[in-house]
Amino acid sequence: MSERRNAKTMNRLDLTKRLVARLKNEEAVIGGIGNSNFDLFGAGKRPQNFYMLGSMGLACPIALGVALAQKRRRVFALEGDGSLLMQLGALATIAMLAPKNLAIVVWDNGMYQITGSQKTATSAGADVVEMARGAGIKQSAWASDEKDFERSVEQALKGDGPWFIGARIDGKAAPQQTPREPVIIKDAFMRGLGVVPPSKG
Amino acid sequence: MRFLAKFLHVRRSELERTLQVAGFATLANVLASLCVAAQIPALMMVSERGTLGDFQIGQAIVCRAMRPILETLGIEHHTMTRLDEAHFIVDRTIKQAYLTQAPAALILSPLLTGERS
Numbered sequence: 001m002s003e004r005r006n007a008k009t010m011n012r013l014d015l016t017k018r019l020v021a022r023l024k025n026e027e028a029v030i031g032g033i034g035n036s037n038f039d040l041f042g043a044g045k046r047p048q049n050f051y052m053l054g055s056m057g058l059a060c061p062i063a064l065g066v067a068l069a070q071k072r073r074r075v076f077a078l079e080g081d082g083s084l085l086m087q088l089g090a091l092a093t094i095a096m097l098a099p100k101n102l103a104i105v106v107w108d109n110g111m112y113q114i115t116g117s118q119k120t121a122t123s124a125g126a127d128v129v130e131m132a133r134g135a136g137i138k139q140s141a142w143a144s145d146e147k148d149f150e151r152s153v154e155q156a157l158k159g160d161g162p163w164f165i166g167a168r169i170d171g172k173a174a175p176q177q178t179p180r181e182p183v184i185i186k187d188a189f190m191r192g193l194g195v196v197p198p199s200k201g
Numbered sequence: 202m203r204f205l206a207k208f209l210h211v212r213r214s215e216l217e218r219t220l221q222v223a224g225f226a227t228l229a230n231v232l233a234s235l236c237v238a239a240q241i242p243a244l245m246m247v248s249e250r251g252t253l254g255d256f257q258i259g260q261a262i263v264c265r266a267m268r269p270i271l272e273t274l275g276i277e278h279h280t281m282t283r284l285d286e287a288h289f290i291v292d293r294t295i296k297q298a299y300l301t302q303a304p305a306a307l308i309l310s311p312l313l314t315g316e317r318s
Contacts, residue, residue, distance in 0.1 A: 054234030062235075182239035198299060 032059035034114035038174030047192025057087030095136030
């Protein structure tokens with residue numbers, strides 16, 4: 001089993017593209033705040049993507065809600081290390097509810113990249129995979145390299161979850177940003193999940 | 202709380218999972234950035250502590266901040282004090298939240314729940 005210190009430092013956009021390329025069954029993907037959802041957007045628009053704007057730390061709770069509401073759909077949360085550290089209790093809730101269709105991917109570059117690359121606690125040794133295991137998510141592992149990441153994604157697509165995949169990444173900023181259109185994003189996501197938003201008035 | 206649960210046709214344990222004011226106060230960012238910004242009809246039931254004889258100063262301060270936070274965010278809220286009004290308020294609030302795609306809060310007063318201070 002790979003440990004954090006042995007895991008290769010990879011690139012978030014490259015890994016996001018590798019993940020999205022494997023999604024063939026309208027899987028839902030929740031992109032966390034900042035670069036996590038910018039790179040999800042950059043990896044190609046999909047109706048089943050939710051680009052979360054401003055709600056730091058809530059990619060995993062939102063993904064949990066989607067996974068519980070639509071149990072036959074696979075759901076991925078893409079979250080940064082700083083965001084996860086802000087909402088660690090979500091891991092215990094996910095372990096307790098144990099949705100089989102949920103996978104969490106945490107991009108760990110040891111920094112709050114969007115606000116100026118201030119260090120997070122993972123840069124000082126906090127290990128998000130160990131935290132996930134400690135919370136009760138047994139299937140938690142670091143991706144040792146790109147191929148290992150792809151293997152972990154394949155496992156999460158086929159087997160029973162919940163899954164937690166830690167990926168060490170570099171500090172490269174996303175090349176493009178998500179349009180700040182929260183209502184359009186929500187409505188498109190609902191339709192992507194087969195839910196028709198009610199019309200107003 | 203037992204009577205309210207019976208009245209609303211829910212289990213008492215479900216009502217006991219309502220937010221308390223302290224929990225509500227941790228949610229300002231998500232209410233603003235997700236529920237209000239994306240027009241998500243999240244319904245909150247907030248058990249009101251920090252009023253009508255509460256001895257905990259922290260609860261009292263947070264309680265006084267709750268309604269100003271809701272109003273600043275433009276979130277519809279109603280305080281429930283009477284059992285005979287509960288069904289009407291809950292039904293209409295849910296209906297309006299859904300039809301207008303807006304979050305809403307129902308504040309459960311100690312006058313209704315009979316909670317000890």
